[in-house]
Amino acid sequence: MITYKPFEMHTHTYNSDGRFTLEELCDAAKAYEYQGIALTDHNTTSGFDGLPETPVINGIPVIRGIEWTTFFGHMQVLYAEKFVDWRRAKPETIDDFTAQIKAANGIVGVVHPFEVGSPMCTGCYFDFKVQKWENVDYIEVWSKAEPTRRYETPLALAMWTDLLNRGYRLAVTAGRDWHWEKKKQHAAATYIGLEDGIVSARTVRDAFRNGRTYLTCGPRMDITLRQGDAAYEIGQTVEPGCCRLTVSLDRNERRKVWEEFGITPRELRIVMNGETVCSADCLNGDDFSFDFTAQKGWFRLEMYGDALGENGKQLGLSSPFYCK
Numbered sequence: 001m002i003t004y005k006p007f008e009m010h011t012h013t014y015n016s017d018g019r020f021t022l023e024e025l026c027d028a029a030k031a032y033e034y035q036g037i038a039l040t041d042h043n044t045t046s047g048f049d050g051l052p053e054t055p056v057i058n059g060i061p062v063i064r065g066i067e068w069t070t071f072f073g074h075m076q077v078l079y080a081e082k083f084v085d086w087r088r089a090k091p092e093t094i095d096d097f098t099a100q101i102k103a104a105n106g107i108v109g110v111v112h113p114f115e116v117g118s119p120m121c122t123g124c125y126f127d128f129k130v131q132k133w134e135n136v137d138y139i140e141v142w143s144k145a146e147p148t149r150r151y152e153t154p155l156a157l158a159m160w161t162d163l164l165n166r167g168y169r170l171a172v173t174a175g176r177d178w179h180w181e182k183k184k185q186h187a188a189a190t191y192i193g194l195e196d197g198i199v200s201a202r203t204v205r206d207a208f209r210n211g212r213t214y215l216t217c218g219p220r221m222d223i224t225l226r227q228g229d230a231a232y233e234i235g236q237t238v239e240p241g242c243c244r245l246t247v248s249l250d251r252n253e254r255r256k257v258w259e260e261f262g263i264t265p266r267e268l269r270i271v272m273n274g275e276t277v278c279s280a281d282c283l284n285g286d287d288f289s290f291d292f293t294a295q296k297g298w299f300r301l302e303m304y305g306d307a308l309g310e311n312g313k314q315l316g317l318s319s320p321f322y323c324k
Contacts, residue, residue: 002072003197005035006189010175016041019180025059028181033254036199038063040076052303054200061199073126081107082143094128108136112143114152133168137208142174145185148313164298171211171319186261190216213237214318219261220250221316237322238294245290262307272299294323
């Protein structure tokens with residue numbers, strides 16, 4: 001059984017440039033009601049020294065990761081079984097390095113691809129000339145806290161959508177690039193679909209390789225797709241033809257985390273190959289069904305509403321389903 005759990009996917013400790021110990025970071029994650037985090041310190045996994053493969057710190061499972069921090073862009077690597085040296089990667093040779101990561105059983109994600117670059121933050125903007133996108137597992141489309149307000153968000157969304165339109169299969173993540181806690185902030189969660197809800201190297205790899213993720217700034221979104229007698233998870237492939245996608249919004253899970261920031265869902269949309277094919281008002285309900293005809297390509301669920309006193313903001317986003 002696949003169970004979706006909320007994670008913060010982009011964090012740092014004193015082992016790189018954060019101001020948390022791992023214990024403090026996990027306590028902060030509990031305050032936001034995350035059920036796990038990915039520790040992705042810059043160019044080091046020293047935060048895991050002496051710990052098991054997936055440690056549980058103060059009740060919070062910690063995904064083993066690293067943020068490749070180079071002059072040409074940043075990538076996350078999760079659960080690689082051997083060291084791959086980021087220092088030799090160049091824009092034109094990045095495919096060789098992502099292939100090495102895949103050979104080491106690792107997961108690859110591109111993070112904050114449109115962050116301000118030189119001279120303010122050398123290397124933050126993604127300048128790698130990726131050709132083999134099949135070696136990449138996910139894109140961090142929502143970066144930093146308050147993703148509904150950041151100028152990079154629509155740029156990253158357009159980048160990801162273009163890659164989907166070109167036939168690549170990439171999951172989506174959010175990451176607040178969490179270095180310290182100055183004050184409580186509006187932050188998203190990445191829900192990961194894990195086998196039996198277990199957090200381990202095997203289940204996390206399987207979830208990302210099969211595209212079982214969705215993002216939300218507000219309510220949990222339980223998403224089910226049926227075609228005929230068959231049921232499908234996010235990331236799976238259906239035949240062309242009639243489908244029914246059902247969505248249940250859970251407005252209780254993590255409610256105290258997002259409610260104070262004025263999060264109000266108003267609309268759900270099914271977007272297929274970049275175009276909205278159906279939608280529904282979700283202001284006064286929690287359970288919805290969409291009947292539509294799947295066509296070759298991809299489709300995903302999107303949620304829109306109010307956030308931080310602004311209207312028409314994207315509040316939720318699923319990784320795609322695919323159609324042959």
